[in-house]
Amino acid sequence: MPKTFLQVTDSSFSVLVEDGSMHAPVLVDVWAPHCAPCRALEPWLNTLQLSMPNLTIVKLNAEAEVALAQRWQIKQLPTLLLFVGGKLQARAAGVITGKQLQEFMASVLMPTQINATDSLNAPALLAELEQLIVSEHFEALAQKIATLPDAVTRAPAFQLLIARVNARQFKPEPNDIHQHLAASIQNARRLAAGEDYCQAIEILLAIEATPDEREIIANALLPILDTMPDRRRAHQYRRLWLQR
Numbered sequence: 001m002p003k004t005f006l007q008v009t010d011s012s013f014s015v016l017v018e019d020g021s022m023h024a025p026v027l028v029d030v031w032a033p034h035c036a037p038c039r040a041l042e043p044w045l046n047t048l049q050l051s052m053p054n055l056t057i058v059k060l061n062a063e064a065e066v067a068l069a070q071r072w073q074i075k076q077l078p079t080l081l082l083f084v085g086g087k088l089q090a091r092a093a094g095v096i097t098g099k100q101l102q103e104f105m106a107s108v109l110m111p112t113q114i115n116a117t118d119s120l121n122a123p124a125l126l127a128e129l130e131q132l133i134v135s136e137h138f139e140a141l142a143q144k145i146a147t148l149p150d151a152v153t154r155a156p157a158f159q160l161l162i163a164r165v166n167a168r169q170f171k172p173e174p175n176d177i178h179q180h181l182a183a184s185i186q187n188a189r190r191l192a193a194g195e196d197y198c199q200a201i202e203i204l205l206a207i208e209a210t211p212d213e214r215e216i217i218a219n220a221l222l223p224i225l226d227t228m229p230d231r232r233r234a235h236q237y238r239r240l241w242l243q244r
Contacts, residue, residue: 005045005049005058005059006202007060008059008060008065009064010067010068011243013060014236018083019236020056020198021056021085021086022086025082025109026057026082026084027048027055027056027057027081027082027083027105028081029045029057029080030077030078030079030081031059031062031078032062032077034063037077037078040095041078041101044096044097045101048098048105052105062074062077078093079091080092080093080101082109090104090108129145181209181217184203185216185217185220188200188221188224189220189224192227197227201221201225201237218241225237225241
């Protein structure tokens with residue numbers, strides 16, 4: 001499965017989903033590695049994230065988190081759980097198309113919560129960016145990114161998609177790896193400076209790092225945790241970091 005979205009576990013669910021949905025809607029995609037319809041849903045979730053930047057999408061592996069799946073009465077895969085205001089507001093199970101996914105979200109969320117970028121053709125944008133990365137036209141890629149709305153470039157799916165596709169298409173030199181890590185840290189610090197602490201922390205937690213890189217990430221993460229006004233949530237994030 002492409003590592004575009006954060007995976008939630010029993011220990012992180014309350015922080016990332018229930019608490020997180022107090023600030024912005026959270027969509028939980030319950031999936032399993034053997035589930036073909038789950039894999040088919042992935043492109044629609046990427047498109048949804050780009051068209052709804054205020055939405056947080058996370059993944060729940062029903063096979064790895066059996067007790068958590070049972071708690072939320074998961075009987076079919078994939079299942080989508082939409083949390084708003086700390087509570088489960090709607091669910092959808094089984095095969096779902098892109099149009100049905102949009103209708104599902106619109107049936108619960110107000111237009112101000114959706115914050116859709118109507119003028120953006122998300123599938124075409126994804127295809128264009130991937131082609132630029134495959135052909136290694138990185139200067140053109142940077143120019144394209146510079147023209148995108150801030151709401152799109154801040155979306156977790158956008159940021160993580162670039163890293164995922166980049167890593168899949170070419171083997172970077174060590175200096176390139178450090179550049180990608182530095183870019184993620186810089187983005188997280190920018191978000192924290194704008195008081196978007198949760199998004200900043202989640203970007204840093206999503207990085208798959210070597211032991212040496214983990215120390216670099218810690219140097220960026222810990223000051224954000226120390227300055228986060230919500231001390232209870234900062235403590236919960238700190239525990240998530242220590243458990244990684």
